[in-house]
Amino acid sequence: MARIVMKFGGTSMAGIERVRSVAERVRAERARGSEVAVVVSAMAGETDRLVQFCREASPLYDPREYDVVVASGEQVTSGLLAIALQAMGVPARSWLGWQLPIRTDDAHAAARIEGVDAAVLERAFASGEVAVIPGFQGVDAGGRIATLGRGGSDTSAVAIAAAVRAERCDIYTDVDGVYTTDPRIVPRARKLRAVTYEEMLELASVGAKVLQTRSVGLAMKERVRVQVLSSFGDGSGTMVVGEDELEEGVERQVITGVAYDKNEAKITLTDVPDRPGAVAGIFAPLAEASINVDMIVQNVAHDTGSTDVTFTVPASDLARSLDALGRNQEAIGYARLVHDTRVCKVSVVGVGMRSHAGVASTMFSALAQRGINILAIATSEIKVSVLIDEDFTELAVRVLHTAYGLDAEAA
Numbered sequence: 564m565a566r567i568v569m570k571f572g573g574t575s576m577a578g579i580e581r582v583r584s585v586a587e588r589v590r591a592e593r594a595r596g597s598e599v600a601v602v603v604s605a606m607a608g609e610t611d612r613l614v615q616f617c618r619e620a621s622p623l624y625d626p627r628e629y630d631v632v633v634a635s636g637e638q639v640t641s642g643l644l645a646i647a648l649q650a651m652g653v654p655a656r657s658w659l660g661w662q663l664p665i666r667t668d669d670a671h672a673a674a675r676i677e678g679v680d681a682a683v684l685e686r687a688f689a690s691g692e693v694a695v696i697p698g699f700q701g702v703d704a705g706g707r708i709a710t711l712g713r714g715g716s717d718t719s720a721v722a723i724a725a726a727v728r729a730e731r732c733d734i735y736t737d738v739d740g741v742y743t744t745d746p747r748i749v750p751r752a753r754k755l756r757a758v759t760y761e762e763m764l765e766l767a768s769v770g771a772k773v774l775q776t777r778s779v780g781l782a783m784k785e786r787v788r789v790q791v792l793s794s795f796g797d798g799s800g801t802m803v804v805g806e807d808e809l810e811e812g813v814e815r816q817v818i819t820g821v822a823y824d825k826n827e828a829k830i831t832l833t834d835v836p837d838r839p840g841a842v843a844g845i846f847a848p849l850a851e852a853s854i855n856v857d858m859i860v861q862n863v864a865h866d867t868g869s870t871d872v873t874f875t876v877p878a879s880d881l882a883r884s885l886d887a888l889g890r891n892q893e894a895i896g897y898a899r900l901v902h903d904t905r906v907c908k909v910s911v912v913g914v915g916m917r918s919h920a921g922v923a924s925t926m927f928s929a930l931a932q933r934g935i936n937i938l939a940i941a942t943s944e945i946k947v948s949v950l951i952d953e954d955f956t957e958l959a960v961r962v963l964h965t966a967y968g969l970d971a972e973a974a
Contacts, residue, residue: 564596564597564598565595565596565597565598565730566597566598566688566727566728566729566730567592567597567598567599567600567729567730567731567732567733568599568600568601568602568720568723568724568727568729568731568732568733569588569589569592569599569600569601569602569733569735570601570602570603570604570698570716570717570719570720570732570733570734570735571585571601571602571603571604571735571794572604572716572734572735572736572737572794573604573605573606573607573608573609573610574607574736574737574794575604575735575736575737575794576603576604576605576606576607576640576643576644577606577607577608578606579643579647581794582640582643582644582647583647584794585601585603585644585647585735585794586644586647586648586650586651586653587651588735588794589601589644589648589653589693590648590651590653593653593693598688599693599694600684600687600688600693600694600695600696600723600727600729601644601693601694601695601696602696602697602698602716602719602720602723603637603640603641603644603695603696603697603698603716604636604637604640604698604699604716605636605637605639605640605699606636606639606640609636609639610633610636610699610713613632613633613635613636614629614633616632617629617632617633626671626672627671627707629671629672629710630671630672630700630707630708630709630710631707631708633672633699633710634660634697634699634700634708634710637697637698637699637700637716638657638659638697640697641657641658641659641695641696641697642657642695644657644695645657645693645695648693648695653693654690654691654692654693655692655693655694655695656687656692656693656694656695657695657696657697658683658684658687658694658695658696659696659697659700660696660697660700660701660702660708660719661701661702661706661708662683663679663680663683663684663696664679664680664701664702665678665679665680665700665701665702665719665722665723666678666679666680666701666702666703666704667701667702667703667709667711668703668704668709669703669704669705669707669709670709671703671707671709671710672710672712673710673711673712674701674703674709674710674711674712675711676701676711676718676719676722676781678726679722679723679725679726680726681726681727684723684726684727685727688727696719696723697719698715698716698717698718698719698720699711699715699716699719700715700719701719711777712777714775714777714778715775715777717734717774717775717777717778718775718777718778718781720732720734720778721778721781721782721785721787721789722781722785724785724787725781725785725787729787730788731787731788731789731790731802732782732787732788732789732790733789733790733792733800734774734778734789734790734791734792735792735793735794736773736791736792736793736794737793737794737795738773738791738793739754739791739792739793739796739798739800740754740755740773740791740792740793740799740800740801741754741755741758741763741766741771741773741791741801741803741820742754742755742820743755743819743820743821743964743969744820744821744822744960744964744969745822745823745960748957748960748961749960749961749964749970751964751970751971751972752964752969752970752971753969753970753971754801755801755819755820756799756801756802757801757802757803757804757808757809758801758802758803758804758809758819758820759803759804759805759806759809759914760779760782760783760803760804760805760806761783761806761914761945762819762820762912762913762914762945763779763789763803764776764779764780764783765910765912765943765945765946766819766820766822766910766912767779769822769823769824769908769910769912769946769948770822770823770824770825770826770908770910771820771822773791774789774791774803779803782803783805786805788802788803788804788808789802789803789804790802790803791803806914816913816915816967816968816969817913817915817916817919817922817967818911818912818913818915818916818922818967818969819912819913819914819915820911820912820913820969821909821910821911821912821960821963821964821967821969822909822910822912823907823908823909823910823956823959823960824907824908824910825878825906825907825953825956826877826878826879827857827875827876827877827878827904827906827907827908827950828875828876828877828878828880828881828884828902828903828904828906829873829874829875829902829903829904829906829938829939829950830873830874830875830876830881830884830885830888830900830901830902831871831872831873831900831901831902832845832871832872832873832888832895832897832899832900833871833897833898833899833900833901834867834869834870834871834897834898834899835869835870835871835872835895835896835897836868836869836896837864837868837869837870838868841895841896842861842872844891844894844895844896845872845874845888845895845897846874848887848888848890848891849876849884849887849888851887852883852884852887854876854877854880854883854884854887855876855877855880856874856875856876857874857875857876857908857941857948858873858874858875858908858939858940858941858948858950859872859873859874859939859941860872860873860874860938860939860940861873869898872897873938873939874939875906875908875939875950878904881902881904885900885902888900905952905953905954906938906950906951906952906953907950907951907952907953907955907956907959908948908949908950909948909949909951909956909959909960909963910946910947910948910949911926911946911947911963911967912945912946913945914945916944916945916947917944917945922947923942923947925966925967926947926949926963926966927949929962929963929965929966930949930951930959930962930963932962933955933958933959933962935951935952935955935958935959935962936951936952937949937950937951938950938951938952
């Protein structure tokens with residue numbers, strides 16, 4: 564008997580009719596003989612509404628009380644889904660995060676899961692009951708509700724699948740799988756039958772919005788097979804699996820996908836002293852402010868004994884970055900600070916580049932032929948990212964998708 568964890572996002576739970584549709588899917592999976600646990604998100608837009616209430620109550624709200632408020636959205640949908648299943652004759656019960664429990668640390672509003680007690684779920688499976696669990700939440704060591712941060716329901720589902728040793732974790736969204744790139748930009752983008760954990764982690768980290776980054780990292784660590792499916796169709800989805808499993812039946816391409824991220828801000832410090840420790844002086848204040856730096860470019864030193872340093876930070880962290888650097892200008896010794904938010908990071912990802920040369924060269928040549936200037940470069944073992952002017956985003960994605968042979972034969 565297969566054991567499946569099914570997770571449904573906010574668009575899947577947006578209203579009673581959609582809740583009933585989800586219940587039908589759960590009933591069908593159970594009818595196939597599977598043991599089922601379900602993880603649900605709040606209704607689309609509900610978490611934003613609750614967050615706004617907290618901000619209106621006090622800009623300096625207590626994160627512990629914030630968690631009490633925002634966790635209520637998933638509590639509502641878990642109860643509604645259990646009611647809908649019961650009305651269909653399916654034994655079901657909702658279990659809140661503290662009732663299982665899902666144990667977390669005490670970093671409220673951004674907690675991390677430390678463990679899941681599977682005993683309650685094992686009893687539910689043994690009795691033929693569907694366990695419905697609100698995602699995004701758990702309980703800290705002090706017994707207080709703690710939430711996992713935005714998109715945390717994916718992480719909840721993977722953690723539960725790992726705890727109960729599920730055959731797979733099915734994540735239902737408003738898309739029907741993982742594509743080679745955004746189909747809204749490239750109509751000939753292809754849906755992938757399977758991707759590796761590493762590829763999905765890189766794609767998620769550089770702009771692909773299908774899965775939350777932490778959930779993919781946890782799936783890779785715990786070897787949980789994840790399937791991305793649509794809540795609004797019946798077709799097959801995309802499996803996220805280990806590379807060894809993928810090689811058995813899927814022919815590998817050098818590049819799996821092209822992703823983009825406009826949440827980038829470029830910062831340039833001019834005339835930084837060209838001496839040991841100067842660069843460390845730039846990034847230490849940013850690290851202390853918990854700001855992640857991505858791409859870094861240091862220009863050739865000037866005859867004057869100085870150099871320019873360019874790097875990127877998340878656009879949402881730009882104001883804090885400028886503040887941290889401004890307060891440390893004298894210590895760093897730079898002459899001028901220039902920033903630009905009209906930039907975009909475009910990335911190509913694929914495990915195949917480990918064994919194939921020329922991936923970066925193809926990227927740079929394809930962009931150059933269309934007059935797209937590269938402002939910065941970052942690489943990993945299976946990824947090459949470039950920073951470009953935001954106005955060229957769609958052109959760059961289309962050009963690269965074609966350059967790596969990812970276009971489907973027909974749109």
